[in-house]
Amino acid sequence: MNASTTTAAPTRGSRLLPPPPLPSILQLLLLLVVFVVGTTMTASDALLFQRTVSSPRTSRHPPPSPPPRSRRPSDSILSPHSRFSSSYSRRDHRALHAWTPSSSASSASSASSSTSTSASTSASTSRLRAAPEGALSDIVVHSVFDFLSDGIETEEDTRVWVPQSDRLSFRPLCLCTSQGYYVNLLKFTGGGGVLGRHRHSSPVHALTLRGTWGYEEHDWRASPGTYVYEPPGETHTLIVDDGCDEMITLFHVTGSLLYVSGGGGEGREGEDDVIIGYDDVFTKLDKARRWYEECGLGRDFADRLIR
Incomplete structure (x- = not known):
């Protein structure tokens, strides 16, 4: 057997010390690294670095998101109103767009390729959007007065x-x-x-x-x-x-x-x-x-x- 592979036999009365535990060595190395890096890092950055090294699994994930903003008392009042206003504005925008001259021209050109039934249905839908829900209907009275005649015999009824x-x-x-x-x-x-x-x-x-x-x-x-x-x-x-x-x-x-x-x-x-x-x-x-x-x-x- 070679001398390099032989070990000296323990003498009587002597006792071998157990090797230091592995966790203690890692902690010493961690403290040393923190001490060296701490000269160029702030205290908060060093704490974050220490947590990252001590738990390698979390280092692969992004940092935690900030806590949600506290709900203000006015949010419960404004939120329903905002949702109502948003839908109301969209409806009014569609109604206004349906009656603009440009949309009338485009609808007229598209109506030439569609049937009269679909055109009348589209026009009826546009009129229903002109007023908000719950509003009264318009009053339209045709031939109220004949401005071109001097007599009353031209009236319909x-x-x-x-x-x-x-x-x-x-x-x-x-x-x-x-x-x-x-x-x-x-x-x-x-x-x-x-x-x-x-x-x-x-x-x-x-x-x-x-x-x-x-x-x-x-x-x-x-x-x-x-x-x-x-x-x-x-x-x-x-x-x-x-x-x-x-x-x-x-x-x-x-x-x-x-x-x-x-x-x-x-x-x-x-x-x-x-x-x-x-x-x-x-x-x-x-x-x-x-x-x-x-x-x-x-x-x-x-x-x-x-x-």
């Missing part, structure tokens, strides 16, 4: 005019029972005359379409194209000029129209002004329903104008 007296009638266009106003055409035929003295509780807008008229308490006269604003609280007497065969005016009446008797003079309420009747959107609706049912148009002809 004279039954749409609701008679209030022998010479006075009205045609309702909008009966807004939810807000207390109505829009109608007022027509007076058979020459000049006095329609009656009345008081307004709310504002009134008027646009003259045919004929001439005015108020006894004022010196102005309304002719075709004249717009008139009537303030609330005013009492006046409507007079149609002599020689006017037909007067038609569009009136937007809010609140009540109170018929009074007597004369306060100069448009001011006097001691003799006594309320003898009234008109509002509900009396107009009732008169329209009864007339349309009597003349054959049907009660629902007036109900379609309710908003």
Whole structure:
């Protein structure tokens, strides 16, 4: 046996020391490396390096992500509103895009290669997107007034005019029972005359379409194209000029129209002004329903104008 492979036999009384444990050597090496590297690294970087060396498995993974941001109390309020606004904006954008001239041209070119049924379905869908969910439908009344004719014989159906007296009638266009106003055409035929003295509780807008008229308490006269604003609280007497065969005016009446008797003079309420009747959107609706049912148009002809 070679001398290089022989080992000296232990003497009596002597004892071999066990080798130092392996974990202790690794810890010493780790501390030495940390001490050397620590001169050029910050304390936080050294701690991260120590964790990486001591656990090799985690070194292959990216560092942990930062903790999630704490939820603010306002998030629960803003989030549902933001989602609603986003969907609402997209819907409005589609509706607006459907009615732009460019989209109309593109839809017209595409419609030439499609059937009329699909084109009408697409147009109907676009119109449904024009208003948000829950909104009331539009009121579209065709042939309300013939601006090219001087007579009434060109009207499609004279039954749409609701008679209030022998010479006075009205045609309702909008009966807004939810807000207390109505829009109608007022027509007076058979020459000049006095329609009656009345008081307004709310504002009134008027646009003259045919004929001439005015108020006894004022010196102005309304002719075709004249717009008139009537303030609330005013009492006046409507007079149609002599020689006017037909007067038609569009009136937007809010609140009540109170018929009074007597004369306060100069448009001011006097001691003799006594309320003898009234008109509002509900009396107009009732008169329209009864007339349309009597003349054959049907009660629902007036109900379609309710908003």
